[in-house]
Amino acid sequence: MKQIDECHEILADPYDYIRRFKAESQRKVVGTFCSYAPEEIILAAGGHPFRVFGSGEKIRLAEAHLQSYCCSLVRGALEDALGGRLDFLDGVVFPHTCDSIQRLSDIWRLNVGRCFHTDLVLPVKLDTDSARQYMIDVLRRFRGELAEKLGVTISDDDLRGAIRLCNRIRIALTRIDDLKSERPGILKGSDFYALTRAAMILDRKRAASLLEEVAEELEKKSAGQAATGAEVKGAAVSGPAPKRVILSGGVCNHPDIYTVVEEAGGTVVGDDLCTGSRSFSGLVDETADPITAIAGRYLARVVCPAKHRGLADRADHLVRLVRQKRAQGVVFFLLKFCDPHAFDYPYLKEALDREGILSMVIEVEDRLPADGQLRTRFEAFVEMI
Ligand code: SF4
Numbered sequence: 001m002k003q004i005d006e007c008h009e010i011l012a013d014p015y016d017y018i019r020r021f022k023a024e025s026q027r028k029v030v031g032t033f034c035s036y037a038p039e040e041i042i043l044a045a046g047g048h049p050f051r052v053f054g055s056g057e058k059i060r061l062a063e064a065h066l067q068s069y070c071c072s073l074v075r076g077a078l079e080d081a082l083g084g085r086l087d088f089l090d091g092v093v094f095p096h097t098c099d100s101i102q103r104l105s106d107i108w109r110l111n112v113g114r115c116f117h118t119d120l121v122l123p124v125k126l127d128t129d130s131a132r133q134y135m136i137d138v139l140r141r142f143r144g145e146l147a148e149k150l151g152v153t154i155s156d157d158d159l160r161g162a163i164r165l166c167n168r169i170r171i172a173l174t175r176i177d178d179l180k181s182e183r184p185g186i187l188k189g190s191d192f193y194a195l196t197r198a199a200m201i202l203d204r205k206r207a208a209s210l211l212e213e214v215a216e217e218l219e220k221k222s223a224g225q226a227a228t229g230a231e232v233k234g235a236a237v238s239g240p241a242p243k244r245v246i247l248s249g250g251v252c253n254h255p256d257i258y259t260v261v262e263e264a265g266g267t268v269v270g271d272d273l274c275t276g277s278r279s280f281s282g283l284v285d286e287t288a289d290p291i292t293a294i295a296g297r298y299l300a301r302v303v304c305p306a307k308h309r310g311l312a313d314r315a316d317h318l319v320r321l322v323r324q325k326r327a328q329g330v331v332f333f334l335l336k337f338c339d340p341h342a343f344d345y346p347y348l349k350e351a352l353d354r355e356g357i358l359s360m361v362i363e364v365e366d367r368l369p370a371d372g373q374l375r376t377r378f379e380a381f382v383e384m385i
């Protein structure tokens with residue numbers, strides 16, 4: 001599908017895309033590091049939110065500022081900034097989440113400079129009335145600060161327009177995610193990954209229409225297959241139906257993981273990742289006060305381990321997801337030195353064990369382990385389930 005090819009092309013060199021986009025649109029590009037940076041407010045200010053992941057360059061310059069036991073995401077982002085590869089950024093927003101992001105913010109402020117810099121100190125515990133009010137206050141302050149930095153005013157109508165646009169993206173990705181879960185073979189995992197990742201980089205108007213087109217085409221294809229009774233077996237063209245697995249973890253910067261799962265006889269039917277469903281789950285209420293509504297989505301959305309909403313919230317969500325997607329196992333995909341996810345893993349595994357749900361864990365740094373090694377581990381897991 002040409003829309004999916006477009007996403008793969010952008011992901012092959014996001015910095016080149018964003019430079020061209022900036023030159024054409026004259027928009028200010030605002031770098032974000034986590035899905036707790038409210039894209040709606042950046043868009044309403046006329047800016048363009050760009051999620052920074054790092055380009056995978058060898059770490060040299062960042063070595064002087066960060067210990068080798070920081071996650072590769074943070075080290076990679078700093079390396080690119082210090083190397084001048086992120087010189088298109090007009091501003092950066094650091095949500096107050098894990099320690100690594102907070103320290104990156106300080107180091108960035110002192111060593112990268114150049115563009116405006118904001119810390120967004122959202123509450124950590126999300127299930128109290130005071131957290132709600134605090135979240136709203138912080139987002140209001142951010143709205144004012146961003147307007148001042150970009151020299152614009154942000155009206156409620158601007159915000160409502162941006163909310164509608166972001167919701168279109170979320171709805172389209174949810175439709176695609178649901179279809180992929182229902183008929184896994186309809187879309188390769190690496191293509192789904194490309195669509196979700198590109199939505200964090202692309203001009204959001206283009207992202208919304210592109211994703212809607214893909215959802216529509218896939219729905220037609222699915223209806224056609226249902227009408228002819230064609231059996232969709234996932235990645236495999238023939239042979240037994242692939243084993244349905246959920247990917248769980250933080251940031252997944254490795255599209256190949258989907259291919260390895262598929263080649264080992266599995267298929268990813270859902271995820272609990274920052275670069276997957278956590279980035280598009282939940283809608284912002286389009287009828288309420290815009291800032292209160294943006295806060296409302298963050299408060300209601302599935303939490304990541306850098307936030308808290310009750311002791312069992314994440315485990316309950318994961319078990320629910322497994323049931324809802326009729327998954328047969330969970331693959332924990334953890335980034336080395338990502339403490340929040342590493343600390344959560346034992347309790348999540350325990351919850352899955354209690355429910356009789358099989359799981360495996362793989363830990364990666366900036367690169368996946370050798371192909372053969374990974375495939376053998378997945379094949380063993382797929383055989384087990
Ligand atoms: S795990 Fe949480 S803090 Fe880390 S990038 Fe994802 S949403 Fe942000």
Ligand code: SF4
Pocket residue numbers: 071072073074098099100101250251306335337338339340341
């Ligand atoms: S949540 Fe984990 S992966 Fe994300 S920035 Fe923090 S330590 Fe790195």
